[in-house]
Amino acid sequence: ETGVTQSPTHLIKTRGQQVTLRCSSQSGHNTVSWYQQALGQGPQFIFQYYREEENGRGNFPPRFSGLQFPNYSSELNVNALELDDSALYLCASSPGTSGGRFGAGGTDTQYFGPGTRLTVL
């Protein structure tokens, strides 16, 4: 059983550029969530995908968008990068046994990837 993987590990971009981050879910998982973690802060929820559809969204502007593919891997796209987008981006997959509802009944444990460190100059 393979764990959650993310690519790339590190990335440097300049303001105004666009970036795509990738996540491969743990085997057998159909739900993926993305988080932004600024230095010294806890993870902030960006959005969640269940069976290729967005299933919940945090307080992030539309320039943060995502995709989930039929194999349940996922992408996070950020357009028009700003300096404040510099952060560690985490993805987490879960089995989706709660029908995609976020942790409904607490049955879905999230398994986190190692993160992608994005620096915007």
Place this chain on the structure above:
Amino acid sequence: AQRVTQPEKLLSVFKGAPVELKCNYSYSGSPELFWYVQYSRQRLQLLLRHISRESIKGFTADLNKGETSFHLKKPFAQEEDSAMYYCALLYSSASKIIFGSGTRLSIRP
């Protein structure tokens, strides 16, 4: 507004001493609360959730709705407990989860 507060950025205790990591939440509905842990050079992982009422690695956490708290406790700290701990609130009505800013626990030998 929904909020999770971890008032201590750093907590340092001696090995064998009791540990209590504080977490307070703000949520008008029925909360689901979790503790996550990140050991050095490891990934963020779930430690425990309140509905399971379980003890993991000697840690327990009780939901106190009156005080809106979900403090993490362990009677006797061990050096391997040194890590970053995050409290998290799930409000499934909105399919959202909020993390606190974390507490770094350091166990002194």
